[in-house]
Amino acid sequence: MIVRPGDARYAELTHRGYNTRFVASPDEIWLVHSASQVEKAVHQAIAKNQRITVRSGGHCFENLVDDPQFRLLVDMSEMKSVTFDPALNAFAVEAGAQLGEVYKALYEGWGVTVPGGVCPEVGVGGHVSGGGYGPLSRRFGLVVDHLYAIEIVVADSRGRACTIVATREANDPHRDLWWAHTGGGGGGFGIVTRFWFRTPGATGGPSSLLPKPPSRMRETFVTWPWAQLTEADFTRLVMNHGAWHAANSTPGSPYQVMHSSFQLHSSLAQTIQLEIRMDATLPNTAKLHDDYISAVCAGVGVRPTIDIKEGTWLDIALEPTASYGAYSRQKSMGGHLRKPLTATQVGAVYRSLTDPNHNGVGLVYLAAYGCQINTLSSSARAIAQRDSVIKLWYANNWSEPADDAIEVEWLRTLRKNVHGATGGFPVPNDQQDGGYINYPDVDMRDPAQNTSGVPWYSLIWKGNYPRLQQVKNTYDPKNVFRHGLSLDPS
Ligand SMILES: Cc1cc2nc3c(=O)[nH]c(=O)nc-3n(C[C@H](O)[C@H](O)[C@H](O)COP(=O)(O)OP(=O)(O)OC[C@H]3O[C@@H](n4cnc5c(N)ncnc54)[C@H](O)[C@@H]3O)c2cc1C
Structure with missing residues (x-):
């Protein structure tokens, strides 16, 4: 089905993006149901010289989909089946499925899951292509560590669209095309219509081919009020948190069963929160949980409130993501830490979060990483970061278009102050380990912003960049699939 301006459905389909700062304005939206329909869309885009893009879950933070340059938008949202495919002995997931739909179908059907992201509304199409981590990743690795195959529509050097299973x-002669979709990012090689998942080395029936999540999960919110926190308290909390993660994130750690995210909201939001998600079925669940909270709180005068709840794995996994309401305009940037933030960096975070002139809701998000994620080599998948202990995400959210420039600048100032010693970005070194394509920031590509001396593609993919470049040259030589953070053919 093709939806054009004037159709009643056009507004809804062009406003599917998470970040309302960007809205699509294509001439045609193709709501597709099969790879052959995607082929037709790609064929037409090439024949008519229309810029083409693809949307699955719509959770992109940047304007990689919602941008006026794109005239044909392929919308995958009706391709969302999750089945077991005996031919490939793997679970087939169509690219338009949302993570929550995948978790539900895999768990209710076979008692298994993939260790994907925390937000059930995120789409498989972008999430998996970019590498994907979540609350079970310290135990089971990244979602792409379980990716067996992809079905993708690409465009050859003669402008013909074709479908490949890699x-x-x-x-497999197309193995590198599969590999590029284990962290190389979406939208830069072709349009993925289907992913297949099977854990490497797994044997037996479908119920033993992917990880089994715990039957019950504990979810805890530890909350501190900004009104009571001094800079010394704040610094101590963040340093305690960092030191704990540096000490408890090696593969095989007893703490691989626990995920957490330290959500350092700006003072406008009134609180900062540590969210914990962990296996609730272990004999030592309570001890691991309490010891972690004690370690983060050590030496801090302010007593937090602690809210604990337990539920089935699905209950917790399907909880809708907290919304910022009208604060839906956004700017963000993310990366990896091999070692915790230093006291100087925490000081920079504190200054930004308590900036009295800031009217947006800022967030420094420190997510638990490491353990099983760090058992693979840097080159095993396209996502190269395999010895980090914290995933880092900076975000700012606001409501008014008139505030765009000032609010974007707030995020940039935070980033530049925290990473001032390395040109404003978490350049790979002893402490940091580069960016993450699923937390895209087009500033990385802007020489006025990125003064690190490290090109944007090395910041994200490090030593895996040349191989990704080769895949781009082979499968998209005419650069049909391109956006602000895709590779150019060389
Ligand atoms: C609220 C929220 C929570 C998040 N939580 C996590 C998390 O816990 N863990 C994590 O790792 N990430 C997380 N992310 C980041 C998320 O993984 C990325 O934003 C991801 O790219 C979104 O995929 P999508 O399909 O929803 O987005 P879309 O906006 O549809 O697409 C994102 C990019 O992928 C491309 N793309 C989409 N579909 C396809 C396809 N079928 N074939 C080829 N390219 C495609 C698009 O063109 C675009 O470049 C979160 C994002 C948000 C907004």
Whole structure:
């Protein structure tokens, strides 16, 4: 089905993006149901010289989809089936499915899951292509560590669209195309219509081919009020948190069963929160949980409130993501930390979060990383970061278009102050380990913003960049699929 301006459905379909700072304005939206329909869309885009883009879950933070340059938008949202495919002995997930739909179908059907992101509304199409981590990743690795194959529509050098199935099998001639979709990012190689998942080395029936999540999960919110926090308290909390993660994130740690995110909201939001999600079924669940909270709180005068709840794995996994309401305009940037933020960096965070002139809701999000994630080599998947202990995400949210420039600048100032010693970005070194394509920031590509001396693609993919470049040259030589953070053919 093709929806054009004037159609009653056009407004809804062009406003599907998470970040309302960007809205699509294509001439045509193709709501597709099969790879052959996607092929037709790609064929037409090439024949008519229309810029083409693709949306799955719509949770992109940047304007990689919602931008006036794109005239044909392929919307995958009706391709969302989750089935077991005996032919490939793997679970087939269509690219338009949302993570919550995948978790529900895999768990209710077979008692298994993939260790994907925390937000059930995120789409598989972008999330998996970019590498994908979540609350079970310290135990089971990244979502792409379980990716077996993709079905993708690409465009060849003669402008013909074709569909390829690329697997991780060593003798597959398209293996590098599979590999590019284990962290190389969406929208820069072709349009993925289907992903297949099977854990490497897994054997037996479908119920033993992917990880089994815990039957029950504990979810805890530890909350501190900004009104009572001094800079010394704040610094101590963040340093305690960092030191704990540096000490408890090696593969095989007893703490691989626990995920947490330290959500340092700006003082306008009134509180900062530590969210914990962990296996509730272990004999030592309570001890691990309490010891972690004690370690983060050590030496801090302010007593937090602690709210604990337990539920089935699905209850917790399907909880809708907290919304910022009208504060839906956004700017963000993310990366990886091998070692915790230093006291100087925490001081920079504090100054930004308590800036009295700031009217947006800022967030420094420190997510638990490491453990099983760090058992693979840097080159095993396209996502190269395999010895970090914290995933970092900076965000700012606001409501008024008139505030765009000032609010974007707030985020930039935070980033530049925290990473001032390395040109304003978490350049790979002893402490930091570069960016994350699923937390995209087009500033990385702007020489006025990125003064680190490290090109944007090395910031994200490090040593995996040349191989990704080769995939781009082979499968998209005419650069049909491109956006602000995709590779150009060389
Ligand atoms: C609220 C929220 C929570 C998040 N939580 C997590 C988290 O816990 N863990 C994590 O790792 N990430 C997380 N993310 C980041 C998320 O993984 C990325 O934003 C991801 O790219 C979104 O995928 P999508 O399909 O929803 O987005 P879209 O906006 O549809 O697409 C994102 C990019 O992928 C491309 N793309 C989409 N579909 C396809 C396809 N079928 N084929 C090829 N390219 C495609 C698009 O063109 C675009 O470049 C979160 C994001 C948000 C907004």
